Amino acid sequence: MSSVCPFAKAATGGGGCPMKFAKSDNTDQKEPNMKEDAKSNDSSMVSPKCPFGYDSHTFKLGPLSCMICQALLYQSSKCLPCSHKFCKACISRFKDCPLCGADIEKIELDTELQVIVDRFIDGHARIKRSQVNADEAGDVMKNVIYEDVSMERGSFLVQQAMRAFRAQNVESAKSRLRICEEDIRGQLHMSGDTSELHSQLGAVLGMLGDCCRAMGDTVSAITYYEESVEFLSKLPAKDLELVHTLSVSLNKVGDLRYYGGDLQSARSYYTRSLDVRRNSVKEHPDVPSQVVDLAVSLAKVADLDRNLGQENLAVDGFKEAIQCLESLKLDSSDAGLEKRRCSVLDFLHNQMDENQNPVLDSSV
Incomplete structure (x- = not known):
C-alpha cells in the first residue's frame, strides 16, 4: 500500500470534526x-x-483508537477480565493483554463502543x-x-486505513477505504468528472486492490487495480506521483496474471506499464527515479519473454535495463534511490547469468 496519501495535495485543513x-x-x-x-x-x-x-494532518491517537494498530477501532473487542479494548483482529494475536499483561481468558465484541466509533467516522x-x-x-x-468535505474526510480515512494495513489489520483498512471510495463516487456524481477526484479515486481503488491481494482475493484485487488504471489513465502524464501509481497498478495486475499462469495477459499489462514509464522518462529525462522505474518495467517484460520462450527478446530487454541503470549517476543525497538501483541491477545480472529467477516485485 502506498505510503503517500492521495489527498495530501487537496486537503486544506478547512474540515474537521463536527463534535466541537x-x-x-x-x-x-x-x-x-x-x-x-x-x-x-x-x-x-x-x-x-x-x-x-x-x-x-497530525496523526494523533485518540480514545477511539486501538493501541495495537493505532487506527480507529474495528470490530471493537474487550479482553476479559481486564476489559481493555482493541480491534478484534489485533487482540486475537495475543495471549496476554498488551496494556496490562493480564492473561486473556476471553475476548468479547463490544458492539456499543463500535457504534460510537462508526458514528464518529460518519460525522467526522x-x-x-x-x-x-x-x-x-x-x-x-x-x-x-x-457541506460535502469528502476530500478532508478522505485524507482522514486513508490515514486510518494505512495504519491498519501496516499492522496487518487488513479488514479494518478495507472498511475505511470502502467508505472513502463511496464518498468520492458521490462527489463525482454531484460535481462531475474532475482530475482531482479521478486521481483520488484511482489511488484509493489501488489501495483496495492491495487489501484484497493481502486477503488472497485475487479476482477482486484485479478488479480494483483495473478500475484504478481506468481512472488514472484519464489524467495528464505530468504528475510523477500519478504516473508511478498508474504504472505500479498495471504491474500489479500483471503480477497476478503471471502467478495465475496467464503469461500473455501478464505481458500485456507489463508492456502497458513499460510504455507509461518510457513516456515519463521522455517528459522528465532529468529525474533519476523515472530511469529506475523504466529499468524495472524492462526487466518484467523481459522476464515474461523468457518464460514465453522468446530468449532473444528477453536478453535484449535485460541488456537495455542494465544499460539504463549503469549509465545513471546519482549523488550522495540519493542514497535510498542508489540502494534501489543496485537491487534492481543485481536482479538483472542474475537474470543474465541464470536461466530463470522469480518475477521482480511490482512495488519497486
Missing part, C-alpha cells in the same frame, strides 16, 4: 470562496476542531463551518452550514 468548535479570530484562515457569505451575514468564521485529537469532517453573529458575546453558534 473552537473560535478563531484569524481571518487569514477563511476559505476564499466563502468570504462573501461571511460578510453578507455579518459573521465570523469558526474553525471546527476535533476534541479527540483525530486530525488528517462533515461540518464545514458555522457562522457566529459578531455582535453576540461568547461562543454562540448560528446557522451551522453543512
Whole structure:
C-alpha cells in the first residue's frame, strides 16, 4: 500500500470534526470562496476542531483508537477480565493483554463502543463551518452550514486505513477505504468528472486492490487495480506521483496474471506499464527515479519473454535495463534511490547469468 496519501495535495485543513468548535479570530484562515457569505451575514468564521485529537494532518491517537494498530477501532473487542479494548483482529494475536499483561481468558465484541466509533467516522469532517453573529458575546453558534468535505474526510480515512494495513489489520483498512471510495463516487456524481477526484479515486481503488491481494482475493484485487488504471489513465502524464501509481497498478495486475499462469495477459499489462514509464522518462529525462522505474518495467517484460520462450527478446530487454541503470549517476543525497538501483541491477545480472529467477516485485 502506498505510503503517500492521495489527498495530501487537496486537503486544506478547512474540515474537521463536527463534535466541537473552537473560535478563531484569524481571518487569514477563511476559505476564499466563502468570504462573501461571511460578510453578507455579518459573521465570523469558526474553525471546527476535533476534541479527540483525530486530525488528517497530525496523526494523533485518540480514545477511539486501538493501541495495537493505532487506527480507529474495528470490530471493537474487550479482553476479559481486564476489559481493555482493541480491534478484534489485533487482540486475537495475543495471549496476554498488551496494556496490562493480564492473561486473556476471553475476548468479547463490544458492539456499543463500535457504534460510537462508526458514528464518529460518519460525522467526522462533515461540518464545514458555522457562522457566529459578531455582535453576540461568547461562543454562540448560528446557522451551522453543512457541506460535502469528502476530500478532508478522505485524507482522514486513508490515514486510518494505512495504519491498519501496516499492522496487518487488513479488514479494518478495507472498511475505511470502502467508505472513502463511496464518498468520492458521490462527489463525482454531484460535481462531475474532475482530475482531482479521478486521481483520488484511482489511488484509493489501488489501495483496495492491495487489501484484497493481502486477503488472497485475487479476482477482486484485479478488479480494483483495473478500475484504478481506468481512472488514472484519464489524467495528464505530468504528475510523477500519478504516473508511478498508474504504472505500479498495471504491474500489479500483471503480477497476478503471471502467478495465475496467464503469461500473455501478464505481458500485456507489463508492456502497458513499460510504455507509461518510457513516456515519463521522455517528459522528465532529468529525474533519476523515472530511469529506475523504466529499468524495472524492462526487466518484467523481459522476464515474461523468457518464460514465453522468446530468449532473444528477453536478453535484449535485460541488456537495455542494465544499460539504463549503469549509465545513471546519482549523488550522495540519493542514497535510498542508489540502494534501489543496485537491487534492481543485481536482479538483472542474475537474470543474465541464470536461466530463470522469480518475477521482480511490482512495488519497486
